[in-house]
Amino acid sequence: MGSESPSAQYIHMVQHLIEECIVFNMSKEECMEALEKHANIKPVITSTVWNELEKENKEFFDAYSKKREERRFDSDGETSQRQRIRDVVSESTVKNSNDDDKS
Incomplete structure (x- = not known):
């Protein structure tokens, strides 16, 4: 991760936080709210990363x-x-x- 750009690192951090929300069985909206409140991440960022994760992992998100x-x-x-x-x-x-x- 050291050779990644700061924006790539940020996206990976958001992805990790979304994965933590999923562990707690949170919806996309609950995750957006939690990350905004506790990590100061704008909901549009969380939503965009979540949507990309859904595209890459369709079967998982369907089951989820x-x-x-x-x-x-x-x-x-x-x-x-x-x-x-x-x-x-x-x-x-x-x-x-x-x-x-x-x-």
Whole structure:
């Protein structure tokens, strides 16, 4: 990497940071936001490098997108299940409170 131009080094750094975002299962938009906030990298740079990575690794990104979608639906199910549990607990708490008031 020592013989690379500063701009090539910068692009490789952005690529590495994008790969870190992927490890954390982040979307392109989440990655752009995180790199802007934590590494002061303009979203257009992150987006451009991400798009190039997608072109070079189409099969990987297709599988990655599919996996993210499946996880999103799984987490939506978990979220709605957690919400149902909260609703049941809340209803139970309100019912018990009302029963206590009648005593």
